[in-house]
Amino acid sequence: MPMTVSQSGLEQFEAAATAAVATVDTIDRSPAALRDAIWRAAGDSNRVLYAPPQDHPAELFAEFARDPRVRADPTAEELVNTPAGVTEAFAGVARTGSVCVDVGYQRTGMASLLAPLHIAVLAAENIVPQPRDLFRDDVLGGKGLTRSFVFITGPSATADMGPLVRGVHGPHRLHIIILR
Amino acid sequence: MAAPVNPIDIQPRQVANKSDKRALLEAIRMTLSVQSAAIRHNTQTFNRNRYTAVARIADYDAMKDRARATKEKAIANLPELLRQLEASVRANGGHFFLAKTAADANQYIRDVLVKHAVKLVVKGKSITSEETRLNHSLEAVGIKVAESDLAEFILQVADEQPSHIIAPALHYSRERITALFKSKFQTDLPLDTGEELTRFAREILRQQFIAADAGISGANLIAADSGSLMLVESEGNIRMTTLLPPLHIAIAGIEKIVPSRIDFQPFVELLPASATGQPLTSYVSILRPPMTAPSFAAPGKSPKPREFHLVLIDNGRSTMREDPVLHEALYCIRCSACLNVCANFETVGGHAFGGETYSGGIGGSWEAGTGKLMNARFSELCTGCSRCIPQCPVRIDIPWLNQNLRQRMNHADGSSMTKSLFGSLTGSAPEDKAAPLPKQFFANYHTFGKWGTRIASLANESNHLPAARNFMEAVLGVDHRRELPPFPAKTWEQLFSEEPRPATAATIQPGVAVLADTFTNFGAPERGMAVIRVLRAVGADVVLTPSIPDGRAAMSQGMIDTARQQARAMAETLVPYLQTGRKIVVVEPSVLAMLRFDCKHLLDDPQTVAALAANSFEPLQFLWEVVTKSGSNWATVFPAAKSRFGTRLFYHAHCQQRTCDAGTQTTDVLRAAGFDVVTSSVECCGMAGSFGYKHDFYELSMAVGADLFAQVRNAEQDGEPRILVASGISCHEQLAAGMRRTVLHPAEVLVSTLTR
Secondary structure (H helix, E strand, C coil), X not given: CCCCCCHHHHHHHHHXXXXXXXXXXXXXXXHHHHHHHHHHHHCCCCCEEECCCCCCCHHHHHHHXXXXXEECCCCHHHHHCCCEEEEEEXXXXXXXXXXXXXXXXXXXXXXXXXXXXXXEEEEHHHEECCHHHHHCCCCHHHHHHHCCEEEECCCCEECCCCCCEECCCCCCEEEEEEEC | CCCCXXXXXXXXXXXXXXXXXXXXXXXXXXXXXXXXXXXXXXXHHHHHHHHXXXXXXXXXXXXXXHHHXXXXXXXXXXXXXXHHHHHHHHHCCCEEEEECCHHXXXXXXXXXXXXXXXXXXXXXXXXXXXXXXXXXXXXXXXXXXXXXXXXXXXXXXXXXXXXCCCCCCCCCCHHHHHHHHHHHHCCCCCXXXXXXXXXXXXXXXXXXXXXXXXXXXXXXXXXXXXXXXXXXXXXXXXXXHHHCCCEEEEXXXXXHEECCHHHHHHHHHHHHXXXXXXXXXXXXXXXXXXXXXXXXXXXXXXXXXXXXXXXXXXXXXXXXXXXXXXXXXXXXXCCCHHHHCCHHHHXXXXXXXXXXXXXXXXXXXXXXXHCCHHHHHHHHHCCCCCCCHHHCCCCCCHXXXXXXXXXXXXXXXXXXXHHHHHHHXXXXXXXXXXXXXXXXXXXXXXXXXXXXXXXXXXXXXXXXXXXXXHHHHHHHCECCCCCCCCCCCCCHHHHHHHCCCCXXXXXXXEEEEEECXXXXXXXXXXXXXXXXXXXXXXXXXXXXXCCECCCHHHHHCCCHHHHHHHHHHHHHHHHHHHHCCCEXXXXXXXXXHHHHHHHHHHCCCHHHHXXXXXXXXXXXXXXXXXXXXXXXXXXXXCCHHHCCCCCEEEEECCHHHHHCCCCHHHHHHXXXXXXXXXXXXXXXXXXXXXXXXXXXHHHHHHHHHHHHHHHHHHHCCCCCCCEEEECCHHHHHHHHXXXXXXXXXXXXXXXXXXXX
């Protein structure tokens, strides 16, 4: 049974991600379009952490990665002092607007966690209906059953200091780029 | 000068252990005066959000069944799963340690950290490590522990125990956190908003994350087949703890194991929705440590290889597993729904309704299971209102666990001549005669009702005598500030026998048997008669059963054997009516709860249990679900405009009535009849049967009631009063006490529309 979502699922994903206070940008799947979309979100960042992909073709990120502000092999200093991090997401969840990021793969975990802005790149066909679908061997090749990953739903947040505050130990902003 | 953090002289740590009842009473006083507003705001927000979030899970009930079945199977197969898990963790390249006691777990972790010369360890949130007092154990050997969850950070600064199982500092308002930080950190930084406080703590903790040699996390679930952990959070500190340092130690109770990652399916959705009411929290990590990604190395250092230790603790859980009742607590996934839905918890939080580690309705079983029975004393604050039962994602009957704890504590308190004599006179089962007098009094209220109505005028007179009230307070624990419902001159049974038969033949056959419950029969027969008249007005053939106790009052006092005797006798009385095809109509909602879901604990025959549950109705629910089908037009039968009370009503449905899904139908009938009804949204009025009558809990009961009273005032903001309507007798008493007004049963409202 195919478990990826239709156009309505894509709309559901965008609505749920927005409700979770993420921002969403849907673009055509090309290196130039991706480069432009990332810089639209990263704006005036003087430096961007970049975790090269394992599921998407590296060429897709090639235009972006060529920029001198990009750090694919950051120093410790750069890891903790960079305004934005770019990673791929191997899955999305329509009902919750979550992206799933493989934190066991190289520096994907750190690039998705340490910078105030996390930009996640998600292919539309990898959006599944519900969180539970990640734990099925017939969905996305069973990646959710073997990988170390995180369901990321919006920016980090806390209500421990009284009112709801966004931006705690993890990113203050989550931006999702969906590849049509 | 900032406000003092805690203006009264009782510190939470001093009253954390409540095996001595005085500590419980002191803790209630402290929380009511210092913490209540913050707790109310935070728990009620969680509670509202949970209702919304679970409604968005299309197959919520099926998911709960699956979660329940998964946990049942996992706990049954625990020894085998532990072996599997150990093999999986070792195959992944990790280390596995099964600790028999808290001390064993602490010792192991300390040894690992010392071996790696760890100076600083960052911790994610782990209530299991609170149970073992891990921090003290590490600090004793000079290891610095940085709690990185902001709530745990607050508790570490304040040196307090958790007040909630997922939001351990929710008893702190923003203002009190500001005062705390200002006094402990001596800083000039502005700390007057949530953002400023968060930034302040983040900056401190960011340095700790970068410098830490090791991270200690808990685990929400563990998959035996792969050694996978599920970790649920929103701040990102658990991600930091598990990702940055080369050494990761996870500590969890053995009950967290499920067979495989596939079994995470129901929990990944149920846990966040039931906990904070979010579809998912910001981060749900699914990890299979040790991870292959490089660890973080501080500037100038090279990354160290990763090492992972899984420390599972038993600490009483194997004994719980063998316990015929407490094993249910091992199914708990620590979501806190039972805390947030609980009216008492919403008012005092876990520093009163909790022990040294665990809190809320489920907390008593955990404190008793991992410590001593008497540590569960705070579970006295479970009134048995039952609102937690439908909220529990693994369907634990939490009040039942607390009633059993109460029974064990009654026995542990020891028997005496007085208790035994009192029990014999009033009708306690032999096993329950060790219970304290106040408990035996409330459990055997039926006996007092019988005596009292025989000598009604004398009994009522003496209820107003100060000496009598002092005696009742001192010996029976009944607070002198409570109005006692007067014993009626005639019981419901007597009034029914004197009531003329209807002139026209009944159209609804074989009709109903109305249960003459203790509370209506001896306490409010006029409410019972109104129900009879309403049922006859719609054409039902009505008989009244003999008055019998149902067992619920005894059960709520932990007098389970007495409850069993009473429930058996009630079933014997009711079954013949069912056999003639009658439905059972029950006026008092707590008795309906007994028939709907408590009898399964007390009766042996499952068919009888099922028959009683399927055929019992709240009176207006009977009208809405059974009589409406025959085409009744409620606006014609009960025309609201004719009511001498007017058409504006404020209705409060009883807690157990709503748990029985028998609350909304009352509003449906009243509105269909033409009444303008505003309903309450509080979980419980605070009286909760006998609870609010008890001297020890009077202030708490009234504090809980404050929410309900405020809702009444809010509904009357337009300046026009509303008639107060309640289905439960104790809600009736509470509303009358709080608003100083007459309170009616919905049937009394309907009767007022009938032309004579």
